[in-house]
Amino acid sequence: MDSAAIDLFEASRGRLASLAYRLLGSAADAEDAVQDTFLRWQAADRGYVEVPEAWLTKVVTNLCLDRLRSARARHERAAGVWLPEPLLEGDPMLGPADTVEQRESVSLAVLTLLERLSPVERAAYVLREAFSYPHAEIAGILDITESASQQHVHRARRRVAAERRGGGEVDPASARRVVEEFLAAASSGRTERLVALLTDDVTAVSDGAGLARRLLRFTTRERVASFVRAGFKPTPAKRRLAGGSPAMYIAPVNGSPSVLAVVDGRVVGAVVFDVSDGRVASLHGIAAADRLGRLNEAWRQHEPGAPVIDAW
Template sequence: MDSAALDRFEASRGRLASLAYRLLGSAADAEDAVQDTFLRWQAADRARVQVPEAWLTRVVTNLCLDRLRSARARHERATGDWLPEPLLEGDTMLGPADTFEQRESVSLAVLILLERLSPVERAVYVLREAFSYSHAEIAGILDITESASQQHVHRARFRVAAERRRGGEADPASARRVVEEFLVAATSGRTERLVALLTDDVTAVSDGAGLGQRLLRYETRERVASFVRGGFKPTPAKRRLAGGSLAIHIALVNGSPAVVAVVDDRVVGVVAFEVSDGKVASLRGIGAADRLARLNETWRQREPDAPVIDAW
């Protein structure tokens, strides 16, 4: 491959990765899809490719669709035992964030909702909402009609809006203050205050640090508060499991405030919050090491803010 062809691909790599991440919800799978796209580009008769960007977009999108249709992906969606791979603010894989639709499309809440769409609906939604492709361009990428593209995005928007239920975008500073207050209540054992910080329809989901095969799910304010109180209570057994005493930070993950637990500069757990009208509407805890690999890489490349709790 000549340097011009290589440079052309590298100029598109970031966009391809952010597209693949939105489609797959996994940074590792997105990187694999981009690498497979590179191999296709390397082997292609590039002299016959009229618009390289469109060609690369078509290839990476269809590779992602193949992954979404795989037996493993279908099983995960059917059982619901899946959480997206969280990404730290500033990660280039998060992609465009100029509009509310672009920022929302990469939130953990919407990535989970997208799992309930068909692969084609998911692709049309992402291409249209996050990357502003026209229906004519989407039709060419997915080999469907423009009318079908319009129908798919209409259905996808309706389903996402119907299940999203939350209002508009929360103010980042206000959301952080809610999380800080929540963390104080959770670590002090103030159950009443903890319950008061939760919405009536709050939900909590955790991967149990990857120790089990099923996600842990909790509903109602009392059950969520009990789960949180137990989870945030430090014990010698938890410190041994984590590999030492934890420092607790607050950072932005997929555009939302999150509690980040760190041991010796290694992230061992993330709890991402969705805040609505000054209260916590949902929590998603991710501690499986393979789901934190890329976030750990990003974490080590920057100087984080001072921890809100030095030694948990």
Template sequence: MDSAAIGTFEAGRGRLASLAYRLLGSAADAEDAVQDTFLRWQAADRERVEVPEAWLTKVVTNLCLDRLRSAQARHERVAGAWLPEPLLEGDPMLGPADTFEQRESVSLAVLTLLERLSPVERAVYVLREAFSYSHADIAGILDISKSASQQHVHRARIRVAAERPRGGETDPASARRIVEEFLTAATSGRVERLVALLTDDVTAVSDGAGLSKRLLEYRTRERVAAYVRAGFKPTPAKRRLAGGSPSIHIALVNGSPAILAVIDDRVVGAVAFEVRDSKVASLQGIAAADRLGRLNEAWRQHEPDTPVINAW
């Protein structure tokens, strides 16, 4: 392959990776899809490719759809044992974040909701909401009609909105302050204050540190508060499971504030928050090691803030 063809691909690699991550919810799977796209680009008759960006987008999108439709992916998602892979702020795989829709499309809360869509609905939603493709372009990428694209995105928006009441977007500084208050209430045992910081429709989802075959889900403020209080209460058993006594940091993950538990510069757990109208609307707790690999790589390369708790 000549240098020009390689340069064309590399110029679009970041966008392809960001698209694949939104479709698959896994950085590792997204990297594999991008690499497979490169191999197809390498083998293609490139002189017949009129618009390389469109060709590459179509290939990576359909490779992602194949993965979403695979037996293993269907089993994981139907079994409810899957949460998106969190990414640290600044990770290029997070992609465009200029509009509210783009920022929202990569939040862990929305990525979790997108699991309830069909693969095609998910693809149309991501292409339209996060990358602003026209319905005509989406139709060409997915080999569907323009009207089918419009119908898919309409259904996807309704399903996402039904599970995700809208509120005012909270600025990062305010969201961090609310999470700091939340952490103080959770670790001090102030259950009443903890409940007051939760929205009426709050939800919490956890992978059970990778030990459960199903996701653990909680609804209602009282149940979420009880789960959080139990989860944030340090015990010798939890320290043994984690491999020590972690320091607790607050960072941005997928554009939202998150609490990270860190031992020897290794993130052993992450709790991401969605803040709406100055309250916590959802939490996603991820501690399975295979979901924290890329976040750990980024964590080791960045200069963290002073921990809010030195030893939990």
């Protein structure tokens, strides 16, 4: 393959990776899909490819659809063990963030909701909301009619809007203050204040530090507050599990304020908050090491500033 063909692919790599991440919710799987796309590009008769960007987009999208339909993906859905992989702000895989729709499409709250859509609905929604593809192009990518594309996007939007807790634009500084207050209340055991900082329809999801067979899910303000208070209460067992006494930082993850537990420069846990109207609408707790690999790579090159809590 000549250098021009390689350069053309490399110019598209970031966009393809961002699309694949939104479709799959996993940076590792997204990288695999992009690499498989490169192999297809390498083997293709490129003289017959009229619009390389469109060809590459179609290939990576359909590779992602194959993964979403795979036995492994079906098992993870059925077993209730799937959570999106969190990415630190600045990660190029987060992709375009110029519009509200683009920023929301990569939040953990929305990525989790997208898992409930059919693969084709998910692809149509992401192509339209995050990348502003017209329905005619989406139809060509997915081999459906333009009318079907419109229907898939409409159904996906309606379902996401119906199940979305919070949402809408939030001032980052205001959201950070809410999380700081939340962390202070959780660390000090002020359960009443925790309850007051939660929306009426709050939800919390946790992978149980990677030890639980299924995700832990909590609803109602009281149950979520109790879960958070127990989770943030330091114990010798938790410190042993973490490998030491973590420092707590607040940093943006997938566009949302998050609490990161860090031991010796390594992120051992992340709690990602969805803030709405000055209160917490949802939380995602992730501590399984295989979901924190890329975030840790970015953290090692990050200048985080002072922790909110020096030693937990």
